[in-house]
């Protein structure tokens with residue numbers, strides 16, 4: 220007898236296609252919906268708040284759910300102007316996607332840094348001497364020609380290759396203009412693929428500039444979409460991490476486990492998803508609070524806590 224998940228797969232697939240085909244959806248909404256059914260998006264919904272890592276305030280959790288379900292985010296109704304960039308209200312305000320996409324002052328680096336820290340800690344737990352924020356030869360070129368430290372540097376003992384891996388974490392919103400130009404509304408993970416290729420292109424230029432001596436590291440972009448979805452290449456990297464964990468037979472530290480996150484893979488997949496969704500929701504809470512007109516803020520907070 221096939222598993223229940225297998226049996227219900229066709230029903231989910233059919234329903235997914237029907238929802239995505241809704242002609243009333245905007246391109247942005249369709250891109251977001253398509254992204255949030257990809258690998259690891261919404262994984263946080265399986266987590267149990269048994270440890271601090273899987274806990275969040277009720278208001279934040281409410282926004283995480285509304286965002287995941289593509290609902291209007293409560294508290295955004297009265298916002299006419301973004302307090303961060305001064306931008307005027309458009310369709311990205313009601314879904315609170317503005318700070319994730321068009322806002323020039325959106326604090327997107329927080330999610331990036333948290334994700335980098337999780338990945339670094341994960342390698343350490345596997346007994347691999349990965350380093351964080353490495354400069355010098357391992358620094359990476361940015362699109363504007365600047366040098367930036369490698370997010371996480373993985374030694375060759377764990378890469379099965381000759382070189383270090385310079386992991387480069389990148390998060391992109393499938394709803395932004397550049398990603399929509401690459402058809403993120405009709406092609407699954409098009410946004411993650413775009414930023415992955417962009418990072419590799421920069422690395423190729425860096426390699427050319429290095430001349431015959433080459434570079435002593437290989438760049439590994441780890442692309443995520445803002446829904447938490449892992450890009451195709453990031454999924455391949457993840458399979459490698461799980462293989463390493465199996466080979467090293469590292470059993471997950473007991474006190475970190477929960478009933479649903481009871482192994483290396485489930486724990487870290489949930490943690491990555493939870494961290495991205497929670498950080499996003501926290502920045503939305505702060506954005507709403509700052510952008511609301513005086514007098515509205517109290518209503519937003521009390522509504523948030525009473526309704527959940």
Ligand SMILES: [Zn+2]
Pocket residue numbers: 301302303304305306317318321322323324325
């Ligand atoms: Zn803004």
